[in-house]
Amino acid sequence: MTTAVSEADRAGYLALVGQGAQAPAVDFALALAERGVPPRDVLLDLVAPTQAAIGDLWARNEWSVAQEHAATHVSEHVVAALAAHHRPGAAERGILVVACVDGEWHALPARLFAEVVRWDGWDVRFLGASVPGPHLISYLHRHGPDVVAVSCSVPTRLAAAHRVIEAAQSTATPVLAGGRGFGPAARWGRTLGADRVAGDAREALGVLRSWPGLSLAESEPRRESFVSDDEHVLIAKRGPQLVASGMEALAERFPVVGRYTPAQREATEFDLGQIVEFLCAGLLVDDPELFGTFLDWLCVVLGTRRVPLPTVDLVLDVYQQQLYDFPRARAHLAAGHRRLAG
Numbered sequence: 583m584t585t586a587v588s589e590a591d592r593a594g595y596l597a598l599v600g601q602g603a604q605a606p607a608v609d610f611a612l613a614l615a616e617r618g619v620p621p622r623d624v625l626l627d628l629v630a631p632t633q634a635a636i637g638d639l640w641a642r643n644e645w646s647v648a649q650e651h652a653a654t655h656v657s658e659h660v661v662a663a664l665a666a667h668h669r670p671g672a673a674e675r676g677i678l679v680v681a682c683v684d685g686e687w688h689a690l691p692a693r694l695f696a697e698v699v700r701w702d703g704w705d706v707r708f709l710g711a712s713v714p715g716p717h718l719i720s721y722l723h724r725h726g727p728d729v730v731a732v733s734c735s736v737p738t739r740l741a742a743a744h745r746v747i748e749a750a751q752s753t754a755t756p757v758l759a760g761g762r763g764f765g766p767a768a769r770w771g772r773t774l775g776a777d778r779v780a781g782d783a784r785e786a787l788g789v790l791r792s793w794p795g796l797s798l799a800e801s802e803p804r805r806e807s808f809v810s811d812d813e814h815v816l817i818a819k820r821g822p823q824l825v826a827s828g829m830e831a832l833a834e835r836f837p838v839v840g841r842y843t844p845a846q847r848e849a850t851e852f853d854l855g856q857i858v859e860f861l862c863a864g865l866l867v868d869d870p871e872l873f874g875t876f877l878d879w880l881c882v883v884l885g886t887r888r889v890p891l892p893t894v895d896l897v898l899d900v901y902q903q904q905l906y907d908f909p910r911a912r913a914h915l916a917a918g919h920r921r922l923a924g
């Protein structure tokens with residue numbers, strides 16, 4: 583009998599969480615563990631990919647937000663059940679605090695990571711979603727952990743991640759950064775000065791095991807000046823003004839926008855605001871790929887909701903005109919334009 587999670591297992595589990603079937607989903611996951619699948623693999627090869635699939639279903643407008651919430655609730659219950667049924671051995675490696683950065687509400691990815699490292703011998707303190715920076719720092723002072731693991735799932739929270747990484751290091755606590763918000767192989771965690779990064783929970787186990795003395799990465803230069811200007815800060819401040827100009831241009835070019843209901847208007851303003859936020863995140867880490875992958879994703883989200891994609895082009899144009907004195911932002915927007923054309 584195989585001790586790996588199969589495609590059929592994932593399909594079965596997706597069907598259960600899709601129905602909000604809490605008890606059957608828990609039984610399903612526990613049965614896999616009983617069959618010999620390591621509990622870690624149940625989390626990383628069953629729950630995590632299913633959650634990613636749920637995200638794609640939402641993005642493609644096949645699942646509503648309500649369906650996603652119901653399914654995620656079931657997965658949270660499954661993680662708790664597996665953790666309760668499979669207690670870790672002695673926690674001999676040290677104390678590890680896991681926290682989502684301020685404004686980051688994706689607690690489940692951090693929780694998956696937390697349970698996996700707990701099974702690997704860490705005394706884990708899981709602080710959950712959106713931990714305000716100053717509160718995290720006072721927690722570090724009080725509990726003196728060996729490592730703080732900072733989780734970020736959406737790149738728009740990278741500025742908050744940067745602040746918390748620096749603040750944690752000022753308490754002499756080394757920082758491990760991870761989560762999809764830090765980009766491919768968590769490379770933006772490195773840009774923002776984390777002592778170590780890991781692309782996923784499995785890689786993190788190796789990183790933690792081979793971290794000599796869990797010391798701060800003092801040999802690497804601190805990265806205060808990884809960008810030479812503060813375009814991202816100034817543009818973030820101009821966000822509402824940029825969104826208002828974008829809305830005006832949309833209403834002029836697409837008369838239907840002028841007739842939007844308040845809810846449609848609010849949703850459009852949210853999208854225009856996201857364009858500004860992702861642009862700022864890309865400027866912070868000085869990587870046009872961040873804005874580019876966001877545009878790919880936005881096209882899927884808007885396309886499946888029948889929003890004409892030339893609207894995105896128009897908004898990028900407006901932002902480019904308004905940001906005439908921000909050369910890096912204009913370059914990221916121009917790269918975005920080329921990407922849309924491709």
Ligand code: B12
Pocket residue numbers: 626629630631633634635636637638640641650654685686687688689690691692694695731732733734735736737758759760761762779780781782783784786876879
């Ligand atoms: C459930 C969910 C939510 C829930 C979260 C509830 C909860 N309790 O977590 C809620 C409703 C709050 C939510 C909100 C939003 N969400 Co959401 N969400 C998801 C979803 C579907 C699943 C999250 C999950 O459980 N992931 C579990 C696994 C899949 O995550 P993972 O990253 O692989 O986790 C591993 C590693 O990253 C690593 N790891 C995690 N943390 C750490 C830390 C360290 C130190 C290390 C080393 C490793 C590590 O370990 C994990 C296990 O290997 C994801 C889809 C996805 N792909 O994640 C979207 C997703 C992340 N959300 C998305 C979006 C857009 C949003 C919103 C902006 C929606 C909105 N319009 O408001 C908001 C943003 C809120 C915020 N500011 O945080 C997008 C992001 C797209 C983008 N361009 O970045 C996604 C990708 C969905 C999609 N496909 O479009 N969301």
